[in-house]
Amino acid sequence: GDKKIQVIKVVREVTSLGLKEAKDLVDGAPSTVREALTKEEAEQVKAKLEEQGATVALK
Numbered sequence: 500g501d502k503k504i505q506v507i508k509v510v511r512e513v514t515s516l517g518l519k520e521a522k523d524l525v526d527g528a529p530s531t532v533r534e535a536l537t538k539e540e541a542e543q544v545k546a547k548l549e550e551q552g553a554t555v556a557l558k
Contacts, residue, residue, distance in 0.1 A: 505551035513544045529556075 503525060510521040510532055524530050533544055545555040 502552040506548060506553045509547045509551055509553075513547065 507518070507521045507525050510516065510524055511518065513533060514521065514524075516524065524532065532548070533541075536544065541557050545557060548555050
């Protein structure tokens, strides 16, 4: 989306990825950001990403 930099910042915040890895993950969307989270954790990550304009699907 328009807010790619903000989405990359959130991805870095919720993962332990460096800047390049987070950018590659966002550029390669759709992609898995985190796995094996509780439903509450997943909803929090989803909300943070959606606030920045990302489209999120929980599986």
